[in-house]
Amino acid sequence: MNITLEQAEKVILAAKQKSVAIDTKMNIAVVDAGANLVAFGRMDGAWLGSLDISIKKAKTARFFDMNTGVIGELSQPGQPLFNIEHSNNGLITFPGGVPIKNASGEIIGAIGVSGSSVENDHIVAEFGASSI
């Protein structure tokens, strides 16, 4: 099962609306089940460096089928996955990446959001993912 472009655009629209609601400017990326980009939107004035981060967050969330922030706890110094970020041409393991599931609970893709605090990034990603 793979996310469709129509679904991905719905996710981005929801994420944009949430970003506006909490007064932030986000980069929003959606990847499919194969971790390949399906849709992307960068809000006017959003940080340029967050473009790549949002895509890497989406990929990371699908690579391991979990929220990126969970991996980030495990990749700290002394933790089991220290420096896992060096794999897969660069992971981003702080919050803002969330798997996207269909009605049956299957993972069909992931969203990555970057442009504000990691708390805000996660809120927007979660809101986008839950719009499906």
Add this chain to the structure above:
Amino acid sequence: MNITLEQAEKVILAAKQKSVAIDTKMNIAVVDAGANLVAFGRMDGAWLGSLDISIKKAKTARFFDMNTGVIGELSQPGQPLFNIEHSNNGLITFPGGVPIKNASGEIIGAIGVSGSSVENDHIVAEFGASSI
């Protein structure tokens, strides 16, 4: 002057409609004046390898402010820009990348389209760019 996300989404919508009209499945990328991705959409079933190509076409068109196919003529063996594709982490110099101008004629970004013949890619890119 920079393309806005709203404008970029309008470009992608127009390009999608044109793609459907000529029975193709496209990857469509829009970059801003800084050659950074603003919006992207991959139509369901479009070639996976065209994802990267559509982004590189959009960047190439803005890097040199001309249609990608024009550069492709100059990058042939024996021509002045032979193998220019090695620069900028990889250019794509066949048709499908077109600069986007505002009403005043200023270049505010570029569109890159990939997923069919280069003729079709260019037709869709041209249609998208002219929707602004």
Add this chain to the structure above:
Amino acid sequence: MNITLEQAEKVILAAKQKSVAIDTKMNIAVVDAGANLVAFGRMDGAWLGSLDISIKKAKTARFFDMNTGVIGELSQPGQPLFNIEHSNNGLITFPGGVPIKNASGEIIGAIGVSGSSVENDHIVAEFGASSI
């Protein structure tokens, strides 16, 4: 639809047997529908440089859902896809990459073979792909 590991190992076994039959030593890679590696085998004494080539051939065949050699004809100087090899972190566009289809004709992955002449590479890839 995605190729399974069991199917991919069957493809590699068939390809190995064909390689032995025509007295060659091959690198054999199988990717899934997302163009990600599923199984790989390098025969003893096979060219080391063909390792990466076999993986890139498999990816290229799935990226564009056609035999790699077909793309190679279009990427020659003066042809429509000149220097397409600069995309996707490097394509290989000479023969030896073949899509893998299931009984319904759906593409579920691809095989890439490298280690001999491109004619032999293609023969082995074709044989492997048709074993499913």
Add this chain to the structure above:
Amino acid sequence: MNITLEQAEKVILAAKQKSVAIDTKMNIAVVDAGANLVAFGRMDGAWLGSLDISIKKAKTARFFDMNTGVIGELSQPGQPLFNIEHSNNGLITFPGGVPIKNASGEIIGAIGVSGSSVENDHIVAEFGASSI
């Protein structure tokens, strides 16, 4: 002395059986004495992001002829090899990579396993390595 493809496939088979026995889904990579991939298998449903990690674990184990987890202790902040992961196009230094020795105790390659907890990854890698 170099691991043969037949030996590498035996290692992967053993690792797959152990993975099933402990109810995990693994990516399993085997490299030779030159740290180049010999054989690889990704079990159905295994994490996609573990593909690259399993190969990097196998390479890392052979690059330094020790279990990857040992290097990971030395690469922590304040330790002698801090951030060694930046070398060699990316190392993975947590458990799951194990050198493979022949009957004489010579290192002939290495196995890298990724797809579960690092403890499980190491158990499967150790089991695979000891199958020779």
